[in-house]
Amino acid sequence: xxxxxxxxxxxxxxMNSIVQSLAKKDDRTVAWMLRKLITEALEAxxxxxxxxx
Numbered sequence: 001x002x003x004x005x006x007x008x009x010x011x012x013x014x015m016n017s018i019v020q021s022l023a024k025k026d027d028r029t030v031a032w033m034l035r036k037l038i039t040e041a042l043e044a045x046x047x048x049x050x051x052x053x
Contacts, residue, residue, distance in 0.1 A: 009034070 011019070023033040042048030 019030055019033055019037070023030045026033070028036075039048060
């Protein structure tokens with residue numbers, strides 16, 4: 001997956017702590033964990049991966 005955009009996300013301290021904990025548990029970066037969580041949410045809604053026409 002080509003990563004060519006940067007998203008800035010503001011979260012509260014509790015969410016930050018949860019995401020950092022998940023990342024540490026899986027020995028991943030916070031950025032990787034956030035991409036994974038976003039991908040899972042999009043897949044659950046049936047809009048990822050995008051169908052190319």
